[in-house]
Every structure is written in C-alpha cells, then in structure tokens.
Amino acid sequence: MDINDFRSIITVMGLLSFLGICAWAYSRQAQPGFEEAARLPLDDDDLPVSKSRQEQEGRQNG
Secondary structure (H helix, E strand, C coil), X not given: CCHHHHHHHHHHHHHHHHHHHHHHHCXXXXXXXXXXXXXXXXXXXXXXXXXXXXXXXXXXXX
C-alpha cells in the first residue's frame, strides 16, 4: 500500500462522511430540532433597559 492508496481511502471516507451528514441534516427526524433552534432568537424575551442603567452604561463607555 503506497501513499496514493491511502489518499484514495481518505477521499472515499470523506465523501461518505459528507453524504452521511447531508442525509442526517435533511432527514425528517432532525427537522423538529432545527425548527426549534431557528425560533430561538425570535423567542428570546429581552427586558427593557431602565433609564438609570442606560446612563450608567453610557458613563462606562465613554
């Protein structure tokens, strides 16, 4: 076995890994988890910052 055989084996393993990840990403089983993750930034409830806190942060920043 020489270096070219090793390179061929690594290339085939990389291709199979890529195809496996693509199959997992587009599977119906993974879809609910991806949809939940996509909604996370929109579901984040940020509390409004009080005026005194804004003034304190303004003093600290400059």
